Amino acid sequence: MLPTKAFVVQSSTSPFEPFQFKRRDVGDRDILIKIDYCGVCHSDLHQVRNEWGNAVYPMVPGHEIVGHVVRIGKDVKKFKVGDLAGVGCLVDSCRTCESCKQGLEQFCLKQPAWTYNSTEMDRKTPTYGGYSNQIVVDKKYALKISPKLELAAVAPLLCAGITTYSPLRHWNTKKGDRVGVVGLGGLGHMAVKLAAAMGAEVTMLSSSTSKEADARRLGAHAFALTSDEETFKRLAGHFDLIIDSVSAAHDLNKYLGLLRIEGALVLLGVPPQPAEVGAFGLITGRKTLSGSLIGGIAETQEMLDFCAEKGITSDIEIIPIQKINEAYERMLRGDVRYRFVIDMKTL
Ligand code: NAP
Ligand code: ZN
Ligand code: ZN
Numbered sequence: 001m002l003p004t005k006a007f008v009v010q011s012s013t014s015p016f017e018p019f020q021f022k023r024r025d026v027g028d029r030d031i032l033i034k035i036d037y038c039g040v041c042h043s044d045l046h047q048v049r050n051e052w053g054n055a056v057y058p059m060v061p062g063h064e065i066v067g068h069v070v071r072i073g074k075d076v077k078k079f080k081v082g083d084l085a086g087v088g089c090l091v092d093s094c095r096t097c098e099s100c101k102q103g104l105e106q107f108c109l110k111q112p113a114w115t116y117n118s119t120e121m122d123r124k125t126p127t128y129g130g131y132s133n134q135i136v137v138d139k140k141y142a143l144k145i146s147p148k149l150e151l152a153a154v155a156p157l158l159c160a161g162i163t164t165y166s167p168l169r170h171w172n173t174k175k176g177d178r179v180g181v182v183g184l185g186g187l188g189h190m191a192v193k194l195a196a197a198m199g200a201e202v203t204m205l206s207s208s209t210s211k212e213a214d215a216r217r218l219g220a221h222a223f224a225l226t227s228d229e230e231t232f233k234r235l236a237g238h239f240d241l242i243i244d245s246v247s248a249a250h251d252l253n254k255y256l257g258l259l260r261i262e263g264a265l266v267l268l269g270v271p272p273q274p275a276e277v278g279a280f281g282l283i284t285g286r287k288t289l290s291g292s293l294i295g296g297i298a299e300t301q302e303m304l305d306f307c308a309e310k311g312i313t314s315d316i317e318i319i320p321i322q323k324i325n326e327a328y329e330r331m332l333r334g335d336v337r338y339r340f341v342i343d344m345k346t347l
Pocket of ligand 3 (some may be wrong): 093094095096097098099100101107108109110111
């Protein structure tokens with residue numbers, strides 16, 4: 001077993017503190033990654049504070065992991081020692097169900113092994129995430145990272161990147177499509193960059209007056225304030241696709257009104273409270289209300305390769321791990337431009 005250092009929470013109300021645990025030895029199909037950076041996702045905060053009601057403690061969060069391969073099992077050809085590698089939200093799945101066979105491991109019918117707050121497929125061994133100095137993972141669930149991009153700024157692609165790329169691809173985003181992005185945070189800023197790179201005409205829909213210049217710099221062609229009722233009149237029937245990344249409860253009916261006939265509103269954010277949706281807003285114009293959950297392993301690799309080709313990374317603020325409690329408070333206040341990334345050297 002491999003002694004591993006981490007930061008942990010012991011309950012929904014306790015702050016992060018240092019923690020030691022053991023990872024499994026490197027098996028024949030495994031790689032050992034020395035973690036250089038780990039992004040801080042709002043899903044980490046939801047789970048740490050048990051807002052989804054599924055928290056298991058002690059919890060070591062972190063699913064935007066990048067680092068260097070330091071050891072490989074004897075059956076590993078995909079990676080060699082010294083390569084860059086990444087791990088996202090899942091570390092294993094059943095590999096045999098319909099979803100897994102289609103490369104939709106995130107929808108594994110037997111439940112994937114999530115990177116943290118979960119168990120390995122044995123349903124016994126707890127999984128611990130990337131707020132730690134190393135991780136052992138089966139080669140199939142590890143991603144190849146291009147050395148062309150700034151490594152710290154690649155980390156958020158492993159969740160925020162794939163979570164926004166997957167619905168844009170699924171709804172076939174192409175040149176000239178009108179895409180709205182709701183919420184300019186970690187996911188939202190990646191949605192703007194990726195949709196713009198696919199040729200869409202992107203509108204940022206934000207509750208923060210202070211984010212307009214940033215939205216435009218990130219690639220948005222227009223900006224609209226969601227706190228202004230005028231926005232919902234002016235943009236009624238405008239969008240082919242709306243990507244909703246808001247982490248708190250909000251009125252979805254207003255956004256359905258912004259869709260064209262047969263447009264789609266796709267929920268990415270996971271507010272703890274359920275939303276109320278009126279049927280009229282959907283039947284009128286045959287609109288779609290959908291959701292999307294990260295992406296499969298092959299699609300995550302496709303997204304990383306797309307970003308390497310286009311030179312797309314995340315806008316980040318690097319923090320030492322000792323600042324993680326403060327970073328959570330800042331994330332709640334919307335005070336992050338646009339993703340915190342932990343420098344794991346500081347652990
Ligand atoms: P984030 O960086 O905190 O961004 C969330 C954004 O939502 C904020 O920047 C803010 O944007 C907006 N917002 C927050 N509170 C609001 C409120 N009360 N009213 C209106 N707007 C509000 O979070 P994130 O890491 O991007 O994650 C966003 C959500 O997606 C979270 O719920 C997370 O759990 C979820 N998520 C889902 C998946 C998936 O696979 N579906 C993957 C990762 C994360 P403005 O200031 O621009 O309004
Ligand atoms: Zn995430
Ligand atoms: Zn499966």
